[in-house]
Amino acid sequence: MAKLASALVSRLVIIIPYAWLLFFFLIPFFIVFRISLSQTTVAMPPYTPVFDLAGGLAGILDKMRGFSMDNYVWLTEDVLYFNAYVSSVIIATVSTLLTLLIGYPIAYGMARAPRSLRPMLLMLVILPFWTSFLIRVYAWIAILKPEGLLNQLLITIGLIDQPLIILNTNSAIYIGIVYSYLPFMVLPIYSALEKMDHSLIEAAQDLGCPPVVAFWRVTFPLSLPGVIAGSLLVFIPAVGEFVIPDLLGGSETLMIGKTLWNEFNANRDWPVSSAVATILLLILVLPIVYFQNIQTKAENEGR
Amino acid sequence: MMKSLGSIRRSFAPWADPASKPFISFRNVTKKFGEFIAVDDLSLDVYTREFFALLGASGCGKSTLLRMLAGFEQPTSGEIILDGQNLAGIPPYRRPVNMMFQSYALFPHMTVENNIAFGLKQDGMPKADIAERVAQMLKLVKLEKFARRKPHQLSGGQRQRVALARSLAKRPKVLLLDEPLGALDKKLREETQFELMDLQQQLGLTFVVVTHDQEEAMTMADRIAVMSHGKVIQVATPAEIYEAPNSRFVADFIGDVNLFDGTVASNENGSVRLETTGGIPIRLASPERFANGAKAAAAIRPEKIRISRQPPAHAPINAAEGEIWDIGYLGDMTVFHVRLKDGKVVKASSLNAVRAVEDPLGYDQQVWISFGEDAGVVLKD
Structure with a gap:
């Protein structure tokens, strides 16, 4: 009996992450994907077909004929979407590189700091999370705006005489993303560097x-695994970032997160915004799966 | 005939020749870490082609000494000379020495051959030469089949050999070995000791090895420096260290020893009379003279003590009556713990030269222990 229970517990431990993925990733994704195949309509919910169990299996199959790839075709017809994807990937790539450039030395310094200091340094890296993300992004508006703190400081020390226009430009977006996602870069690199044997050097x-x-x-x-993990942790959310470009970016900034928000809220076009989200997921997942395959292959060759 | 300490006759003994110049010289080297003195005003010479061992308990400064030679630590004062060159201010990457690390420090992201080629690539050696040298090194450590493996795919003994090959690849003037065999099991360690000795002979290199294992040092080294608290207590050949320790510390640190404390009663042509606290009169040959009444101790190794049922002819000198207290049978020999009248327990070991003995000594038997005049040394207190 006890044996059975322990076997059950060990099963359960394996099941938990899979169940989590099923309920919070796979099922939501299928709902989104299913909506992306639908047509928009003025109703609640604002798309058709809508399934109900009353019609039985035959009714569901009948309604599935209403599915089409129209929304995906639509995405290819309007260049706006393509531009938004490209500019999102570019902004995310540049931000990731900047975060890496700033984050690596920080992580390196932390890993080389005296052992007694390290817990405190770790705390300092995590500390900003204790304030709301929104408040921190709003604070950047106060810093970056033409009459903001940064310009005041630079004018006071005589470095410039005209205020710099940073707010509502791409620079502000880079600053916002780098600032917000820095800990996600620092922590994995730190953990890779920290466990490295100093006698190797x-x-x-x-x-x-x-x-x-x-x-x-x-x-x-030897820190590459940390660099890759950190870069993914920054790049993936940065591609779909909405709050930072919305608050710090200008009207000319085109990012897919903002496009998605517009489709969903302004146009109330759930099917098209679902298609946008599905394509975004593919853009993010496919390269990662590809790289992982290469890595596994390379590791197997070493054996 | 001249008596020699130990059973080894050495033809290689540059330290005994006043004309030979040391290859490595530590001159009054001191190293402090904050208030802690790791190496204390130490002077030491190592000669070309010597297999030199630094032996001591952990924290005695032996590793610090090695790290200063490699360039990872700078002496607080004093100087280190290598082949006529003062090493002060020369960074580790420009020193003609290579080190084999205790943890091996193999690069985990590189194959065995890339590990070995690491230093050669850094020196800008042509590719063909690198390949040739790497093949040569792999052959030397018998790892030809493992060239493309990563370190984590090797056993402990194989990793040790990769580390050795990597540190030898650049043909350093001196190879430093930090506890080279510490991570191997006993059997492999014994095999590897002899391999290392052969390798050192074959390559004609100078080896400086740090170890806390006295057997390892005794087996491999031409000379041993016994260290304690940042100082060298004795530098000598293994036989001299064992048979003629210069202090209680060395006698006690190397091997087993019976120490009889007492006072010097008299000096007579080449020998010293001791009156021990246990009441045994001891006479031992000694080149050194001691002041009468000075405190001293006789150090006698267990294998030089005989056990007999009858008192020896020279009793009561160098002999005492006791009772067998414990018997340890080790296969090749048997160790007896004999309890003397005053309660002192003396260790005596005897070789089991034949398989079976008639009427062997047993527990609680009354016996005599005895030893000859050249069985031990007299040590100053």
């Missing part, structure tokens, strides 16, 4: 590498 130096070369030949390659 000494071995590299012993074999003739000056410190900078030792970094590029040993430290950086």
Whole structure:
């Protein structure tokens, strides 16, 4: 009996993550995908066909004939969507690179700090999360606007005489994304660097590498898993980011998150916004799956 | 005939030749970490082609000494000379020494051959030469079949050999080994000891090895420096360290020893008379003279103590009566713990040269322990 119970518990432990994925990723995704195949209509919910169980299986099959790929065709016909995808990916890529550039030295410094200091440094990295994300983004408006804190400071110390226009430009979006997502870059890199054996660096130096070369030949390659994890954690949400471009970006900023929001709320076109979301998911998931395949292959070859 | 300590006759003994110049010299080297003195005003010479061991308990400063030679630590004061060159201010990547790390420090993201080629690539050696050298190194450590494996796909012994090959690939003037065999099991360790010795002979390199394992040091080294609290207590060949320790510390640290404390009663041509606290009169040959009445101790190794049922002819000198307290049978030999009249327990070991003994010594038997005049040394307190 006890054996059976323990077997059940160990099963359950495996089931939990799968159940989580099923309920909070796969099922919602299928709902979104299903809506993307529907047509918009003035009703509640605002799309057709709508299934009800009263018609039985035959009724459901009959209604499934109402599905079409029209919305996806529509996305290819209006260049707006293509431009929004491209500009989102570009903005996310640049932001990810900037975050990496700033985050890596921070993570490196933390990993090299005295052991007693590290918990405090970790706290400092996580600390901003204790304030609402929205409030922090609004605070950037106060800093970046023409009469904001940054311009006041720069004018006071005499670096500029005209206020810089940063707010409502792409620069403001970069600042916002880098600021908001920095911890997601720092933490995985820190964890990769922190567990690295320092004697590896000494071995590299012993074999003739000056410190900078030792970094590029040993430290950086060994921190790559952290760099990749951090980059994905920044890139993926940044592509679909809505709040930051909406609050800090200008009217000319085109990002897919904003497009999606417009379709959904302004146009009340649930099917098209669902199609936008589905394509966005494919854009994000396919390259990651591809890279992971390559990585597994490379690792298997080593055996 | 001249008596020699130990059973080894060495033809290689540059330290005994005043004309030979040391290859590595530590001159009054001190290293402090904050208030802690890791190495204390230490001077030491190592000669070309020597297999030199730094032996001591953990925290005695032996690893710090090695790390200063490699360049990872700078001496607080004093200087280190290697092949006539003062090493002060020379960073680790420009020193003609290579180190084999205790943790091996193999690069986990590189294959075995890339690990070995690491230093050669850094030196800008042509590709063909690198391939040749790597193949040569793999052959030397018998790992030809494992060239494309990653370190995590190797056993502990194989990793140790990769680390060795990598540190030898650049043909350093000196190879530093930090507890090279510490992570191996006993059997593999013993095999590898002899492999290392052969390798050192074959390549004609100078090896400096740090170890806390006295057997390892005794087996491999030409000379051993016994260290304690940042100081060298004795530098000598393994046989000298064992048979003629210069202090209680060394006698006690290396192997088993029976120490009889007492006072010097007299010096007579080449030998010293001790009156021990246990009441045994001891006479031992000693090149050194001691002041009468000075405190001293006789150090006698267990294998040099005989056990007999009858008192020896020279009793009561160098002999005492006791009772067998414990018997440890080790296969190749048997260790007896004999309890003397005053309660002191003396260890005596005897070789089991034959398989069966008639009427062997048993527990609680009354016996005599005895030893010859050249069985031990007299040590100053």
